[in-house]
Amino acid sequence: MYPWKRPVGWWLRNPRYLLFQLREVGGFVSGLFALLLLYMLVQYHAGPEAYAGFFAMLASPLMLVVVAVLFGFVLVHAFTWFFLLGKAQPVRFTKKPLRPGTVFAINVVLWVLVSGAVLFIVFGGL
Amino acid sequence: MAEREVVFRVKRYRPERDAAPTYQDYRIPYTDDMVVLDGLNYIKDKMDSTLTFRWSCRMGICGSCGASVNGKLRLTCGTFIKDVRSKTVVVDPMPNFPILKDLVVDFDDFLQKLLEVKPFILRDEERPLSEGEYLQTPEEIEAYRQQSMCINCMLCYSACPVFGASEHFIGPAASALAYRYIRDSRDEGADARLDVLSTKTGIWECTFVGECSVVCPKDVDPAAAIQNLKVIASIRHMRQLLLPKSAPR
Numbered sequence: 001m002y003p004w005k006r007p008v009g010w011w012l013r014n015p016r017y018l019l020f021q022l023r024e025v026g027g028f029v030s031g032l033f034a035l036l037l038l039y040m041l042v043q044y045h046a047g048p049e050a051y052a053g054f055f056a057m058l059a060s061p062l063m064l065v066v067v068a069v070l071f072g073f074v075l076v077h078a079f080t081w082f083f084l085l086g087k088a089q090p091v092r093f094t095k096k097p098l099r100p101g102t103v104f105a106i107n108v109v110l111w112v113l114v115s116g117a118v119l120f121i122v123f124g125g126l
Numbered sequence: 127m128a129e130r131e132v133v134f135r136v137k138r139y140r141p142e143r144d145a146a147p148t149y150q151d152y153r154i155p156y157t158d159d160m161v162v163l164d165g166l167n168y169i170k171d172k173m174d175s176t177l178t179f180r181w182s183c184r185m186g187i188c189g190s191c192g193a194s195v196n197g198k199l200r201l202t203c204g205t206f207i208k209d210v211r212s213k214t215v216v217v218d219p220m221p222n223f224p225i226l227k228d229l230v231v232d233f234d235d236f237l238q239k240l241l242e243v244k245p246f247i248l249r250d251e252e253r254p255l256s257e258g259e260y261l262q263t264p265e266e267i268e269a270y271r272q273q274s275m276c277i278n279c280m281l282c283y284s285a286c287p288v289f290g291a292s293e294h295f296i297g298p299a300a301s302a303l304a305y306r307y308i309r310d311s312r313d314e315g316a317d318a319r320l321d322v323l324s325t326k327t328g329i330w331e332c333t334f335v336g337e338c339s340v341v342c343p344k345d346v347d348p349a350a351a352i353q354n355l356k357v358i359a360s361i362r363h364m365r366q367l368l369l370p371k372s373a374p375r
């Protein structure tokens with residue numbers, strides 16, 4: 001009997017495996033993004049100078065790239081999960097399950113609405 | 127029907143002489159109505175009788191002839207050579223399983239897992255035959271019909287990277303079959319199955335890659351079955367936590 005050995009780079013052999021890996025890495029990166037936001041709150045609590053210093057640090061080219069990459073992974077994580085929700089649907093609100101594309105669209109619309117509401121509450125408008 | 131030629135590049139492993147699997151090429155004639163399994167049988171009958179592979183029904187029911195065809199997991203009886211759209215048809219044994227010989231892999235591990243989830247109707251107490259059949263409404267049948275289509279072809283295990291990384295994972299087909307019986311209105315064995323399924327190497331090891339459902343030739347959707355099982359197991363756990371006297375143990 002010849003034992004199975006998973007090949008190196010298995011996740012590059014199928015685009016869906018690659019998307020899965022990006023989703024999983026996206027989960028970790030979303031955690032880092034949350035830590036960054038938490039650090040922002042800490043600086044906010046420390047006073048106006050610390051808060052201004054935090055934003056000055058964010059404005060550096062390196063941090064702009066880092067934040068853009070983090071945000072990209074957060075989007076991949078969110079959108080891939082929105083799509084999976086439609087495939088699983090353990091909780092059904094209708095007699096026939098909704099199509100995955102419909103569930104995806106509903107989640108994206110809700111996400112945009114909630115984000116808009118949060119922005120409105122925090123900044124008093126977009 | 128016009129006859130053309132194609133090269134079959136087949137993975138060979140003969141344990142008595144090979145240290146590792148290698149490919150062997152066979153140039154064979156084919157017509158538009160030939161499937162990959164026909165090609166393998168042509169090689170076996172006319173060119174090389176030592177080539178070893180599993181097959182039985184030739185009509186997508188027995189689930190014996192799964193393989194990787196040009197990197198895609200398929201039943202070879204349901205894959206037309208012309209649809210491969212390549213001058214070379216590369217046939218590999220199903221990934222994630224040890225190879226016994228050529229395209230034949232070892233399924234013993236799955237068979238053991240299948241037994242553990244008790245893929246049959248369990249009753250606390252059997253009704254006497256004189257009381258007649260256990261009747262079901264069309265809606266009750268629909269609740270498990272999709273998962274009852276599983277033919278144990280194992281393509282879902284080959285597609286599952288979680289099983290590829292951890293052979294202890296109970297896997298898609300066994301979970302889907304467990305779900306099939308849990309959803310059956312005649313069955314009373316949900317708790318016995320959830321004891322096996324709701325463990326670290328059971329449904330909670332699934333990270334929802336979803337490829338098992340993509341490759342399933344019978345549209346069983348094991349990925350959705352596992353997510354549904356997670357909900358059922360969570361509700362059961364919360365009942366045990368909050369209502370310990372009424373919840374089953």
